[in-house]
Amino acid sequence: MRIAIIGYGGVGRAFVRLIIDKKDELYKEGINPIVKYVLGSKGGVYDKEGIDIEKFIDFPSNKSICEYPEIGSKSITFDTVLKNKDVDIVIEMTPTNLETGEPGLNYIRRSLENGIHVITSNKAPILLAYKKLYQIALENKVQLGIGCTTGGALxxxxxxxxxxxxxNINSIEGILNGTTNYILEEMDRSKIEYPEALKKAQKLGIAETNPTLDVEGWDTATKLLILTNVLMNENKTIEDIDVKGITSIKLSDIEELSKKDKKYKLIGRTTILAGKIKMTVGPEIVGSxxxxxxxxxxxxxxKYTSDTLGDLTIIGGASGVIPAAASILRDLINIHRGYKYIRGIRDE
Amino acid sequence: MRIAIIGYGGVGRAFVRLIIDKKDELYKEGINPIVKYVLGSKGGVYDKEGIDIEKFIDFPSNKSICEYPEIGSKSITFDTVLKNKDVDIVIEMTPTNLETGEPGLNYIRRSLENGIHVITSNKAPILLAYKKLYQIALENKVQLGIGCTTGGALxxxxxxxxxxxxxNINSIEGILNGTTNYILEEMDRSKIEYPEALKKAQKLGIAETNPTLDVEGWDTATKLLILTNVLMNENKTIEDIDVKGITSIKLSDIEELSKKDKKYKLIGRTTILAGKIKMTVGPEIVGSxxxxxxxxxxxxxxKYTSDTLGDLTIIGGASGVIPAAASILRDLINIHRGYKYIRGIRDE
Known part of the structure; x- marks a missing residue:
């Protein structure tokens, strides 16, 4: 399997490390991963015989990869990948831009148009253009792996x-954001107010310096929207979701609930009411x-409810760059096995 | 997709009903199900153009299907299916015989040898001969769907x-038997002893007249064994499992635990201790x-624990013939989509 990696941040590095560590497992699956390209924002690395990744992984992360000896160059870009036509799969891991989806959207679209499978960890292009990208993948008989965009390892x-x-999936319900789940639990356990719990989460690297997307509920909304559009064949936008965050929850509220064996959880929820889809994100009270x-x-x-297979609840999704990389590897293996990432859309 | 159904009991009938009800969904997946054979224990029904299942489903269940007008006959057997070579998939739903696996084992083996995909709801052949059957499937480039054998809809x-x-899966843990889980809960809720709770479960059709396999832990052990052998690439037998049931649990034990917010659950568990697989089935105390x-x-x-994807807990598995049939349909759709039911076994 000939691979181009686009975006070489924490997850990118963890992914390269993982295909080194999982060499034996991949062999058993019949996969021989040949990384031909690693692209950063300022250029990249290319070896048509396959980069020696066991050496490459040790290149200092504070240097630009286009300075990598012999095979690194500013002139190696995504256009090089398309021109050379020598990869089977593109792993797209560029930073998320929820306004435009770029540059990831462009990379994904053009890869699929050129008959290259894509796996992405980037929520924005999936959020903004999944239907279109899916259609392009279908027309070009390639797969679009998006498992990493809605909860990583989950x-x-x-x-x-x-x-x-x-x-038929009748409803979707979930705790889809680990940061807010941690903060709510920490308020309860350590008897502290929200700002203090947030600071603790930031100190531990669980919350970002600018935590808005998480704590105001937008990360949950984004994941809920992708799940709803992909699994319920909808075409909703983020404006269709009623979104509330956790910033106004007081310790006293939590303590009051705790006495009754109840907790606040930030829940994303899609239901069908009288034939109409309703989507909400907000703190809900959950009993023991x-x-x-x-x-x-x-x-x-x-948690999904369905007509013929009953309820299905899936819990997991370890956080961090390794599980995120492992969820990309999971998609890669499943695409190699021949699995089609489709649901109820006629492709014959 | 040309289908032969072997075994026409409750799940068989629910499966035929389901492919009628799910016609539109199957069309969207690109599947046109043509049921050519339905075989019972005394003969069967065959129409080379496809049985009119919307009519066939109304045939009284107290009559033998070989009496079905025009196309039913005692002479239509599994040998007819193999001789005619006109199906793509065999759905094997004959009664489970944990000693020999027959007649299902023979049907599955010969179908695979003849290049026909198989989906089975029958635990026994998978328990007794999975490795061998898997190898035959591999050699003949067909799939063996076993999703229904380890918890139905789960x-x-x-x-x-x-x-x-x-x-890598490091451990497997589960409540894999709904009957015992119901009985334990019922003892707790209605404050009754085991024999009374069992009677209640039998009255509701949740427990069988002879409940031994469920309440003594053997059903859980069977499912645990299949999961362990398939997912951890082991070759264990039922004798390798330390099995205890729930029959000696007293109401007083449960009440005592309840005061401490604890419960008994019948848990199947596979762990690796110092490089050695350990498998147990028995009541365990679980906290809130x-x-x-x-x-x-x-x-x-x-619940699985893994190296790179963390813990994964899956809860569900509605009971009854419809979810069981729906889990067979799930395998059928996924086989049609091209999915290979393999895990880490080189097939190239």
């Missing part, structure tokens, strides 16, 4: 596409008899 | 093969902070 997309194949009550810390959960 | 096999692709605590009634759960 197999939320797989659950809906594969585990509920043949069943609810499966979601014990989903703590950075864990995530998604 | 996607336990999918979870291990697809959702943890590329990760454990995800398994809230898996109640007829629900089931499986």
């Amino acid at each position: 197999p939320s997309i797989n659950g809906g596409i594969i585990d509920l194949a043949g069943a 008899d609810n499966l979601l009550y014990n989903v703590n810390g950075k864990d995530k959960v998604v | 996607p336990s096999i999918n979870g291990g093969i697809i959702d943890l692709a590329g990760a 902070d454990n995800l398994l605590y809230n898996v109640n009634g007829k629900d089931k759960v499986v």
Whole structure:
């Protein structure tokens, strides 16, 4: 399998490390990964015989990869990949831009148009243009792996596409953001107010310096939107979701609930009411008899209800760059095995 | 997709009903199901153009299907299917015989040898001969769908093969039997002893007249064994499992635990200790902070721990003939989509 890696940040590096560490497992699957390209924002590395990744992985992360000896260059870009036509799959891991989806959207679209499979960790292009990208993938008989965009290691997309194949999904409910789940738990456990719990999460690297997307509910909304559009065949936008965050929750509220064996959880929810889709994100009160009550810390959960296969609840999704990279590798293996990332869309 | 159905009991009938009801969904997947054969124990029904299943489904269930007008006959057997070579997939749903695996084992083996995909709901052949059957499937480039054998609608096999692709599974833990889970919950809720709760379950059709396989832990052991052999690439037998049931649990034990927010659950567990596989089935005490605590009634759960994708807990598995049939349909759709039911076994 000939691979081009676009975007070489934390997840990119973890992915390269993983295909080194998982060499034996990949061999057993019949996969021989040949990384031909690694592209950064200022240029890249190319070896038509395959980059020696065991050497490359040790290149200092504070240097630009286009300075990599002999095969690094500013002139190696995504256009080089398309011109050379010598890869089977593009792993797209550029930074997320929720306004335009660029540059990832362009990379994904052009790869698919050129008959190259794509796996992306980038929510924005999927959020903004999934239907179109899916159609292009279909026309070019290639796959678009998006498992990493809706909870990383949590197999939320797989659950809906594969585990509920043949069943209608009637509702989606989930704790889809680990940061807010951690903050709410920390307020409860350490008896501290929201700002203090946020600071703790930031110190531990769980929350970002600018935590708005997480704590105001937008990250949850983004994941819910992708799941809803992909699994329920909808064409909704972020404006269709009623979004509330967790910033106004007081310790006293949490303590009051705790006495009744209840907790706040930030829940994304899609339901069908009288034939109409309704999507909300906001803190909800969950009792101790609810499966979601014990989903703590950075864990995530998604719950589907279906017509013929009953309820399906999936809990997991370890956080960090290794699980994120491992979820990309999962898509890569499944694409190699021949799996089609489709759900109920006629392709013959 | 040309189909032969072998075994026409409750699940068989539910499966035929389901492909009628799910016609539109199957069309969207590009599947046109043509049922050519339905075989019972005394003969069968065959139409080379495809049986009119919307008419056939109304045939009284107390009559033998070989009496079905015009196309039913005692002379239509599994040999007819092999001789005619006119189906793509065999759905094997004959009764389970844990001693010999027959007649299902023979049907599965010979179908695969003849280049026909197989989906089975029958635990026994998978328990007794999975490795061999898998090898035959591989050699003949066909698929063997076994999703229904380890919890029906609960996607336990999918979870291990697809959702943890590329990760090593380090342990398996689960509540894999809905009947015992119901009985334990019923003892707690209605404050009754085991024999009374069993009677209640039998009255509701949740427990069988001879409940031994369920309540003594053998059903759980069977499912655990299949999961362990398939997902951890082992070759264990039922004798390798230390099996205890729930029959000696007293109401007073449960009440004592309840005071401490704890419950008994019948848990199947595979772990690796100092490089050695250890498998147990037995009642375990579970606290209210454990995800398994809230898996109640007829629900089931499986939890995997892995190296790179963290923990994965899957809860679901509605009971009954419709979810069982729907889990067979799920395998059928995924086989049509091109998915290979393999895990880390080189096939190139």
